[in-house]
Structure formats: C-alpha cells, structure tokens
Amino acid sequence: MAVNLLTSSPLIAFTILITVIFTIPPIFERLRLPGLVGLLLAGIVLGQNGLKLLDSESETMNLLSDIGKLYLMFVAGLEIDLEQFRKTRNRSIGFGTLTFLVPLIAGIILGRLFNFSWNSSVLIGSLLASHTLLAYPIVSRLGVVTNEAVTVTIGATIFTDTGALLILAICVGIHGGNFSALSLATLLGGLAIYSAVVLFGFDWAGKEFFRRSGDEQSNQFLFILLALFLASVGAQLIGVEKIVGAFLAGLAVNDVLGRSPVKEKIEFIGSVLFIPCFFVDMGLLINIPAFVKTLSSIWLTLVIIVALIGSKFIAAFLAKLLYRYNTAEMLTMWSLSLPQVAATLAATLVAYQAVNPANERLINEEVLNSVIVLMLVTAILGPIITARFATLLQLSPTDFETDKLTTWWENSEDKLIEKSDEPFTVIVPVYNPQTQRYLIEMAALLARHESGRIVPLAITKAHIDMDDPQLATALDQSKQRLNLAREISQEFEVEVSSIIRIDDDAALGISRTSREQNASLVVMGWSRTTGLRARLFGSVIDSVFWSSHCQVAVTRLLSSPTTFRKILVPVGDLTRQTIGAVRFAQILADVNQAKVVLLHVSDRKTPSNLVEKFTSQLSDIAGKSQLQVNTNIQTIRDNDIAKVIIRESQAFDLAVLRSVRYRTAGGLAVSQVTTQLVQELKCSIVLLGEPNS
Structure with missing residues (x-):
C-alpha cells in the first residue's frame, strides 16, 4: 500500500x-x-x-x-x-x-x-x-x-x-x-x-x-x-x-x-x-x-x-x-x-x-x-x-590609459558616444546622519578630481494626501540632511545641487534622479538590516544595482576618506570592470597621495608562467596611468582567496572590491568570496557595481 x-x-x-x-x-x-x-x-x-x-x-x-x-x-x-x-x-x-x-x-x-x-x-x-x-x-x-x-x-x-x-x-x-x-x-x-x-x-x-x-x-x-x-x-x-x-x-x-x-x-x-x-x-x-x-x-x-x-x-x-x-x-x-x-x-x-x-x-x-x-x-x-x-589569449585593445572616471565608465561598453558637455555628476542619497559625512566626503573627493559636481539626494516616502502632516515633517527632516550635506561639500569647494524627491519607491527614486541628472556615479552607504542578503546590500541597494543606468559604489566607511593612505584592490581577472576598480583606487589615491596595492591570489596549481603573464599584463595596465600614484603588485599563491585577502587587508585603510553576480530569484547576489570579504574585512570597503549586469 x-x-x-x-x-x-x-x-x-x-x-x-x-x-x-x-x-x-x-x-x-x-x-x-x-x-x-x-x-x-x-x-x-x-x-x-x-x-x-x-x-x-x-x-x-x-x-x-x-x-x-x-x-x-x-x-x-x-x-x-x-x-x-x-x-x-x-x-x-x-x-x-x-x-x-x-x-x-x-x-x-x-x-x-x-x-x-x-x-x-x-x-x-x-x-x-x-x-x-x-x-x-x-x-x-x-x-x-x-x-x-x-x-x-x-x-x-x-x-x-x-x-x-x-x-x-x-x-x-x-x-x-x-x-x-x-x-x-x-x-x-x-x-x-x-x-x-x-x-x-x-x-x-x-x-x-x-x-x-x-x-x-x-x-x-x-x-x-x-x-x-x-x-x-x-x-x-x-x-x-x-x-x-x-x-x-x-x-x-x-x-x-x-x-x-x-x-x-x-x-x-x-x-x-x-x-x-x-x-x-x-x-x-x-x-x-x-x-x-x-x-x-x-x-x-x-x-x-x-x-x-x-x-x-x-x-x-x-x-x-x-x-x-x-x-x-x-x-x-x-x-x-x-x-x-x-x-x-x-x-x-x-x-x-x-x-x-x-x-x-x-x-x-x-x-x-x-x-x-x-x-x-x-x-x-x-x-x-x-x-x-x-x-x-590577448586582451582586446582598449583604452587603459585614461585617468578620468568619466571617460572610463562612459566607454565601458566600447561604444562610440558623443562627447558630453555636462559635468561629472555624483548622486549621493542621504538618509543616515551618522554616515552622511563620510559619504559626502567620498563623493566630493571624486567630483573635485573630475572637475564635476555632487548632487545630495533625499528621498521622502510619498503619502496619499500631499497635505499629510507626516509628509511635511519628513520633508523638513530631508531639508536638514541636505543642508548638512551642503555644508560638508563647501569644505571641498565643489559644486553642489541638492534635490528632494517624493517617491513611493526609494530605489527607483534614486535611479530615476540619477538618470534625470545624467549622473556618472551613485555613491551609497551600507544598509544595516537583518538577513544575510539584506545585511550585505539591503533591498534598496539591491534594486539600485539593477535599475541604475550608471556605476554604483556601495561604501562602508569606517573613517574619513581624506585619511586613506593605503588602498588594497584584489584583482582576480582583467575585465574592464576590474580595471575600472583599479582606476577608481588610483584616482582616490591621487587625491590623498596614498599608496595602492593590487593583490592577485592565484591557485597553487596555476602554472608559474601563467601567473607571470598575468602579473606582467596587470603591471602594464597599472603603469599606463599618468597619475603620480605609487602602485605595487603583490602575488600570493593560495587556494583560499578570501582568507588571504582578509589577512593582507589588516594593514590597509580601504579595500576596493568589484561585485561578481550570480543568478538569483531576487536579482543580485555576489560571489562567495565577496560575501565572506564583506562580512570579515575590518577596513573600510567600496564595492563597485556595473549597471544592469
């Protein structure tokens, strides 16, 4: 039976x-x-x-x-x-x-x-x-x-x-x-x-x-x-x-x-x-x-x-x-x-x-x-x-020599595009006053290097009735955060254009504003929410990664970006996105007269000639920068990539990572290595994500 x-x-x-x-x-x-x-x-x-x-x-x-x-x-x-x-x-x-x-x-x-x-x-x-x-x-x-x-x-x-x-x-x-x-x-x-x-x-x-x-x-x-x-x-x-x-x-x-x-x-x-x-x-x-x-x-x-x-x-x-x-x-x-x-x-x-x-x-x-x-x-x-x-295989010819984030990212798809007269624009969603200063500082440093501007953005949750007292209170709080953002930006002598947006969806509000402002970069803070996926990115950041037309930098800054003197960039491949992360680190280092270390962790079974070839290519790319940045390459043989990066990062102020995504029901997930790094790194982190990938 x-x-x-x-x-x-x-x-x-x-x-x-x-x-x-x-x-x-x-x-x-x-x-x-x-x-x-x-x-x-x-x-x-x-x-x-x-x-x-x-x-x-x-x-x-x-x-x-x-x-x-x-x-x-x-x-x-x-x-x-x-x-x-x-x-x-x-x-x-x-x-x-x-x-x-x-x-x-x-x-x-x-x-x-x-x-x-x-x-x-x-x-x-x-x-x-x-x-x-x-x-x-x-x-x-x-x-x-x-x-x-x-x-x-x-x-x-x-x-x-x-x-x-x-x-x-x-x-x-x-x-x-x-x-x-x-x-x-x-x-x-x-x-x-x-x-x-x-x-x-x-x-x-x-x-x-x-x-x-x-x-x-x-x-x-x-x-x-x-x-x-x-x-x-x-x-x-x-x-x-x-x-x-x-x-x-x-x-x-x-x-x-x-x-x-x-x-x-x-x-x-x-x-x-x-x-x-x-x-x-x-x-x-x-x-x-x-x-x-x-x-x-x-x-x-x-x-x-x-x-x-x-x-x-x-x-x-x-x-x-x-x-x-x-x-x-x-x-x-x-x-x-x-x-x-x-x-x-x-x-x-x-x-x-x-x-x-x-x-x-x-x-x-x-x-x-x-x-x-x-x-x-x-x-x-x-x-x-x-x-x-x-x-x-030889890498396809590409413009590795650019020292402008604008040039680098706008040409990330190898498409011929018309030269834009609009300035380099960084959108900075502000919500948490405790992390707002470091976010604005990071955006201001990049905007100043690119001769651009920053756009602090406050998203206010929409209400059915526009005369709702709660909405008025939320708008006042948004204005206060934007005033603080303007004060911080003035310390760096960059152009500031603050925006308040009323929207039902915070993520789409950020993405739509970045599109309307023709932004080159979105700089966001880390979400401290529960659940593994939420702890890493939060639902808002997850959605912005998917819907944004431009690059997104998710940051967990433990100190002021102006104090960064040693920047670590783990390099596992030579894709345009990875090289973009290298350029990001070099530009930030150029602002602070900092040192950049490119860390490549190779499997113990990888033939020595292949490791040497990879290191040589990476050295060529790093050396083509016209910025006066001290950039070193470090190669370590180990099968546990995350463990090595976590160990080496202890001597650094900032780690610049690139998101590597796998298919999931929710849309965005990062590789197991990146997940472990996010959880265990003790230094500040910038995670760069290319749009809609």
Whole structure:
C-alpha cells in the first residue's frame, strides 16, 4: 500500500524531486563534478532499475520533464549574445558553418558505418553539430570575452543550434512516415513562416508590452512564460517538434529582456526547478542492463566521442587557417564548442521518443546511452581545456590609459558616444546622519578630481494626501540632511545641487534622479538590516544595482576618506570592470597621495608562467596611468582567496572590491568570496557595481 502511494501520488513524486534537486548537485559540485551528473545518477537510482520511487511514464514526470526540456532550449536561445553576434556576423556564420558541417558529416559517416539508416545517420550527425557554451563563465572571468575568437564562437552557437534543430524537425517528420518532396517543402515553408512570425512578432510584442508595463516585473515575467509556451504549442501545430518553438522564443525575446532582473528570474526558475527535472528524467530513462551492455561493447560510444572531439578540432583548425587566428585562439574555439549539453540532450530525447507506425524508434537505446556518456565527457573536458588555453589569449585593445572616471565608465561598453558637455555628476542619497559625512566626503573627493559636481539626494516616502502632516515633517527632516550635506561639500569647494524627491519607491527614486541628472556615479552607504542578503546590500541597494543606468559604489566607511593612505584592490581577472576598480583606487589615491596595492591570489596549481603573464599584463595596465600614484603588485599563491585577502587587508585603510553576480530569484547576489570579504574585512570597503549586469 505504502509503495503504491509513493509511486502513484504526484505530490510525493514532486517532493522527492525537490529533495533530489536540493541535495544532490551541491554534493557533486564539492567533488568537482557537474551537478547534472548527480541528477542523472539520482534518476537511475530512483527509477525502475533502482528504488522504483519515480516513474518516467507518470503524468507528473512527463509534465515536469517536458517543461524542463522546453526551458532548456528557451534558455539556450536566451543566452546567445546577439550583440556579440552582430559585431562579428560574417565570421560567426563562417565558423558556425564549419563547426556544424564537419561534425554533421562525421556523424553521418559514423551512422552508416554502424548500419543505421540514412535518416538516423543524419540525425546522429546533427546531434554532434550543435554545442553548448558551458565554459562561458570561464572566459568571462578571465576577461577575454571580447577577444574576436571567443566572440566568433559565441556567435556561431546561434547557427549550430538552429541548424541542428532544423535537421531534427526534418528527420522526425521523415521518420513519422507518409513523407514526400511535397511534404518536405511544406514543412520547410511552414517552418520558415513560423520562424519569422515568432522572431519578429514576439520581439515587437515584447518591446511594446515592456514599454507599456513599466516596472511591473510580475506581469513581464508572465508575458515571457506565455511567449515560451505559445511558441512551443505553435510549433507542434505546424508539425514541428516543440523544442524548436522554445528555442525560437528565446531568440525572439532576447533583445526584449536584455540583462534585466526579469531575465534573471526567468532563468532562475528554470535552472533551479524545471531543467533539473529534465536531467532526472533522463536518468530514469537509462536502462542499466542496456547501459552496461553499451559500455561493454564500447565501440559505438568511443567512436561517437572521438568523432565529436576530432571534428570540432578540425573545424577550429580550418577557422584558424581561414581567419589567421593563433594557436591559443584556435584551441579556445575548439574547447568552447566541445560541450554537448542543452540542444544535444533535448534533441536526443526527442529522437529517442519518436516512434514511427512500425513502432521503431528514430535512434535506439545504444545511441541514447552513448550520447549521455558523450555529454559527461565533453562537459568535463571542454571547460578544463578552456581554462588552460583561454588564459593565453590577448586582451582586446582598449583604452587603459585614461585617468578620468568619466571617460572610463562612459566607454565601458566600447561604444562610440558623443562627447558630453555636462559635468561629472555624483548622486549621493542621504538618509543616515551618522554616515552622511563620510559619504559626502567620498563623493566630493571624486567630483573635485573630475572637475564635476555632487548632487545630495533625499528621498521622502510619498503619502496619499500631499497635505499629510507626516509628509511635511519628513520633508523638513530631508531639508536638514541636505543642508548638512551642503555644508560638508563647501569644505571641498565643489559644486553642489541638492534635490528632494517624493517617491513611493526609494530605489527607483534614486535611479530615476540619477538618470534625470545624467549622473556618472551613485555613491551609497551600507544598509544595516537583518538577513544575510539584506545585511550585505539591503533591498534598496539591491534594486539600485539593477535599475541604475550608471556605476554604483556601495561604501562602508569606517573613517574619513581624506585619511586613506593605503588602498588594497584584489584583482582576480582583467575585465574592464576590474580595471575600472583599479582606476577608481588610483584616482582616490591621487587625491590623498596614498599608496595602492593590487593583490592577485592565484591557485597553487596555476602554472608559474601563467601567473607571470598575468602579473606582467596587470603591471602594464597599472603603469599606463599618468597619475603620480605609487602602485605595487603583490602575488600570493593560495587556494583560499578570501582568507588571504582578509589577512593582507589588516594593514590597509580601504579595500576596493568589484561585485561578481550570480543568478538569483531576487536579482543580485555576489560571489562567495565577496560575501565572506564583506562580512570579515575590518577596513573600510567600496564595492563597485556595473549597471544592469
């Protein structure tokens, strides 16, 4: 009775899934294995070959797995950087063609060698042709995303994934029977028209809806979900596999979402719930006896792995010859295009579940098991190779020589913008009289260096009745704080323009004022509230980080900024944002005749030549400053980055950090290292956050 209840109750099945998703991935990540490997193994253990607690045929698993499969392809479309694709469109299409056709041909030859039909062979080739940018966080962390070879590989993803899904749709259609040249033409024509409707129609509708809905994130979230499922249902109606519609929907709303909080929430709900359900279901489908048999007759699996690795290498090598890339760039392109996860797994499951009237599957269980092994191998191998060779890439040319915050930050997106005649403007929200002086001093020092002005801002909570006595009292208090801010600013002889704003939302009030004043920087104080996330930033600061159009400096100042003589800047990569933090520290040091130390903590396993190369590049960047600032570089080998920074910071007055964000439901979260630093550093802190990232 109890066993029947466990296997038949949707609620119990869902509870088991949530427990697995919550507990298993962190355990495997501690073992330095991908969390999805743990989910696959959990599916095997809980399925028909194990404890029989979950059934892949149940309605609950079918629904959650289907949604996870759609979400996987939707996020794949959403994650493609269209801006990067536009920058190197021709070369991206060129490499995309190579890294699509070479594996496709290899897969077809492989299929025929193992006596698969032409249709199944082409399908196997298409499974090898796509790739997942699993190692993107690595190149992002190393600051080489703007290197042309990396940009071209990222752009090629849109071509490989689209091509693979197109072939999937055709092969599934052929396998279904009653197929002719006319039906193929009808399918392709319908798919072309449908793609245009989704890509252009959803893009237009999304932009219109977002423009009209303003800040209503809940409705925007629901609109994006509706777009995902409408596109998927529409694909089914025209006879195309629904994951094609999900991928097209991701591409369609890509520009609409940009890097907004809504995108983070969309990806969050998929990455923590639905996509893990899909991987657990993949584990449920694995038949252990058949899997063992596949591995015992290892030839198909081995040949598929070798064909994938070899064909992707050939494609990268041809791109090197064609576009004159160096060896490091070629190997990085190869490693980035190796992992076979999102499109490959989703298409494999669709092909495995496709049954013709004769009850024959498009691909058999042996191919399914081989692709799962391929996914495991490439998901581990690709990022390892990327981490090894991406460090050798040259940084893209950039203006490291500027000593103006205005110039540095306005050009943070490498866009040509017209020279603005407006002065450098620092918005300073004032609320707490106890920390107000140090905030104003920090803003005044920066504004004076940039020949700019500061704008002290007091936000007063709006009331329904504008003649409410409480509102009048709050306005008086705001005026008092602004008068104090003006007095402090006059000590530094900078221009001051005070503003009182009545607003329902303090964070949006700050962001809107900074936009209206065309601010270059927002300087805010730390929030002393409860809860881990609130203790770090507070909800107001969290929202400002998301909504602000300019840079935001969150400060915890334990002494007057005029007394800072030793400034520490931990440097983990050479991204523009990190180098912006270095410039921020150097400018503050220039004001106070202070000393700056750039601290790089490297893993003990990092080769010495790579550490020396990084230090040399950092030295070049620091040395290009025309400011008379004493800047030293310190390199320490240790696996505990936070511990080293905390220890070294004891001799410093200020630490300048850069926010490194991960996706969360709430929007902003910092890395574990930054979280620990914020909690344990004993000196003053400035945390710089780039807008809308």
